[in-house]
Amino acid sequence: MYNPFVTLFILAIPVACIAWTVTHEEVFKEIREFCVKNSHEQKTLAGRKFFYLFTCEYCFSHYVTIFMLIITGYKLIYADWRGYFIAGFSLVWIANIYMSLYGLLRTDIKVEKTEATMKEKLLENQD
Template structure:
């Protein structure tokens, strides 16, 4: 986004798009199996470490919301994305705006997963009921 300042619609577009990989990286590190061992190490450290700053540092890798701030800062620096203002304040605004949009995406994704899981449970329940009814009907035919 270097060069002339982007228009507000372009900035909003960048905000919405840039928040997607931020949400993806934050969720992957904090929840997915591929990072389980480092995450468990960080949980132990944030629980057992004596030094306050080290406990807080390790906590960052166990909290999706906290970690998303650092991921957002990294992506904003990587893309040179500024929101509303073309100086350093534009970076600050863009980091926090990216965090809130990314966390909105994460909440929507979590809700979608709950809905999908609920639909799967309901489908299994119906399939089991139909199988039971079919077995009962088959016994009646004999």
Template sequence: MEAHIYYLFVMALPVACIAWTVTKEEIFKEAREFCVDRSKNCNKLIKRKFFYVFTCEYCFSHYVTAILLFITKFKLIYPDWRGYVISFFAIVWIANVYMSLYNIIRIDLKKEKIKVAKEESELKND
């Protein structure tokens, strides 16, 4: 059982990484902008929702988790389908905690950069 908890936290790492990279990082910017446009301007609801998935890290983490569980066959607590369901929601939740923490760290780093730049600017002006 302890090993399962360890694997839960480890398996949430690639889910968080993939979901964050696709939905937030510069490398996928053009594809994401296309998806944002299509999620707002498609004429059918199903198309709008399909494209929205690629713009929301929470939503996208569900799909990444489903693929990961299909590949790894990881089950939590129960050895049958219930184990898949529990592991699915547990991995999604942990991955989203990781992404939230990462976002907080990034915001703090940006604030520090702005403070330093402002202080340097003030020193140059004095």
């Protein structure tokens, strides 16, 4: 059988990937913009919060985690409902660490690309 703590770090990868993709990437841009608009304009608190869930990677990762726990049956430490509870919050926590690191990495890459483009333009202007 697999080590449950290794499994935790592996299962957090698809949770982070799905949550990041839905809340940040271009492929879901129109849906996300619709949700942002409705998260501000809905008349009820429940309506605003429902649409907000699809714009926040932390919030959305809870729902992806619940789905992941249902399809895998993964539990941590305890074999009963407490195992699901602990596994759920552990997966969310690790997935959000992954997303934070990925966000920092993407920011660094964008800065480097921008600096390289600026340097190229300066060199072209000097010629």
